[in-house]
Amino acid sequence: MGLLELPWDIQQVIFSKLDSRDRAALRQVCQRLCDTMDDPTFWKSQIVRLSSIRRFREPMWNLLLHRNIRHIEVRPSPDETLESHRHNMVWNDLEWEQLIENLPGLKSITTPLKCDKNKGLPSGMQELEHLETLTAHSILYADHSLFRDVSRLSSLKQLCIEILCVDVLVERTEALRHLAMLRDLEDLELTFRRYVLLNKQAFQYLLYHLPKLRRLALRRCCFRFPDISVIFSQPPPELVTEAASAPAVPEAAFIYGQAPEEGKPADERAIESAEPARVIRLNLEELDLSGTLQHILNDEAIAALDTLQIFRLQTHGIDDDLADFFRKCLGRWKVLRELDVRNADLPAEIFRHVPASLRIVHLNLTYTSDDFSVEALLILADRCGSRLQGLHLHGATPKHMEKLYYLPDWFPRLTHLSIEGDIGKISREVLCRLGELDYLHELDVRECKVQPGKDVWEILASLLGTKTRVSF
Structure with missing residues (x-):
């Protein structure tokens, strides 16, 4: 494909020196490429993945525009990944401006970002008036300006941010309150690669000023005091009054010693x-x-979360009262459909409290006593066995694999089953029994470190038939 980057006159010279057989083969390849690019099924997802747009010309932009592209995923090419540091694997302002100029109707962007101090988002990205989803990963530096610029993307419905380094001023101020201006936001995901001390009152303000927020993920967030119940609890009346009378965000100019933005229109301010x-x-x-x-x-916080349908706690730092905490949660959250406790050391009896609405569960089979795998699964089968659709077993061993013999009896309507661990051998009897899961659509064993062999999964795939996809 590097040949296509050559000037057209040089390509003509190269083409003229080819013999007739090579010319015919090249014409066939080019025709196939054109047919593929015009195939409507190739573009039906409306997603393209780009590593660089610096060499794009008008015909390429017209092609993307006519295919109604709405979703862009920015990925560095493999060569750039090998030769460059993470700092250099992002687009500059000119590239973003070129993208927005040619594809103004973008709805979704997934990209790494390099945000310099006091610069915030790239200037071109700030002009995306219709952007609904922004997934910005590997953000090298996040300060007050970043959250301010993100808050101006008024059409955002989904915001996923992964931050590598946070300005200490963000930790000490309420910069996160900027995001409360995203009134259509439904999905908020914040992930930090290192622990930072954040303002709990800022998070509380944010949650109680996003009327459409339905999905929240806070990963590796650290607070000065470990109890974060205040984030989900109702703000006291005096704090509500104080927040209403205070400015929405701290003065950025005061924080950074900048001159006030006097040139801004009054309506924008x-x-x-x-x-x-x-x-x-x-x-x-x-x-x-x-x-x-x-x-x-x-x-109070548990009660405020009684509308939860999915709860994930893959890692945690709770040493005491974990069982009592889950007992209260499961007793209060009556509409819970998915529970992920893959790294929670829980007694089997906790699962007596799961609501009848539960459909998907993630369990770790090695965290508790030897009989946990049988007792917990039996309790789950009694509570919601005929309705359970997804079962994800973590930390499996050969001893646990023999218990899978009973899965068709305990959970006859399973549609998704995944196994992670060192499983070793699987008996033929267990394979035959798994073949009786009539509703199974997917069996995922890709995370098994020790597997019985490819031939075993091929046998199971033949038993399950074409309705089931086996990933190994």
């Missing part, structure tokens, strides 16, 4: 300082506190 309306109660449907929860939530 009014929009920035407008106080978003406060919601009466949270309506979260999905919550992920992996790596963040270091202390159990109090009763």
Whole structure:
């Protein structure tokens, strides 16, 4: 493909020196390439992955524009990954401006970002008025300017940010309150590669000023005090009054010693300082506190989360009262559909409290006593066995694999089954029994470090038939 980057006159010279057989082969390849690019099924997802757009010309932009591209994923090429540091694997302002100029109707962007101090988002990205989804990963530096610029993308419905380094001023101020201006935001995901001390009141303000927020993920967030119940609890009336009378965000010019932005229009300054309306109660449907929860939530916070349908706690720092915490949560969250406790050391009896609405569960088979795998699965089968659709078993061993013999009896309507661990051998009887899972659509064993062999999974795939995809 590097040949296509040569000037056209040089390509003509090269083509003229080819013999007739090579010319015919090259014409065939080019025709196949054109046919593929015009095939509507090739573009139906409306997604393209780009490593660089510096050499794009008008015909290429017209092609993307006519294919109604709405989603862009920026990925460095393999060569750049090998030769460059992470700092250099991002687009510059000119590239973003070129992208926005040629594809103004973008709805979704996934990209790494390099945000310099006081610069925030690239200038071209700030002009995306219709952007609904922004997934910015590997952000090297996040400061007040980044959150301010993100808050101006008023159409955002989904925001996923992975931050490598956070300015200490973000930790000490309420920079996160900027995001409260995203009134259509439904999905918020914040991940930090290192632990940072964040402002709990800023998070509380944020959650209670996003009326459409339904999914929240806070990963590796650290607070000065481990109990984060205040984030989900109702703000006291005096704090609500104080927040309403205070400016929406701290003065960025005061923090960084910049001159005030006097040149801004009055209406733009009014929009920035407008106080978003406060919601009466949270309506979260999905919550992920992996790596963040270091202390159990109090009763008020648990009650505020009673609309949860999905709860994930893949890693945590809770040493005491974990079982009692889950007992309270499961007793209160009556509409819970998915529970991920893959790294929680829980007694089997906890699962007596799961609601009848539970459909998907992630369990670790090696965290508790030897009979845990049988007892916990039996309790789950009694509570919701005929309705359970997804079962994800972590930490499996050959001893646990023999228990899979009973899965068709315990969970006859399983559609998804995944196994992670060192499973070794699987008996033929177990394979035949797994073949009786009539509703199984997917069996995922890719995370098994020790596997019985490819031939075993091929036998099982033949038993399950074409309706089931076996990933190994």
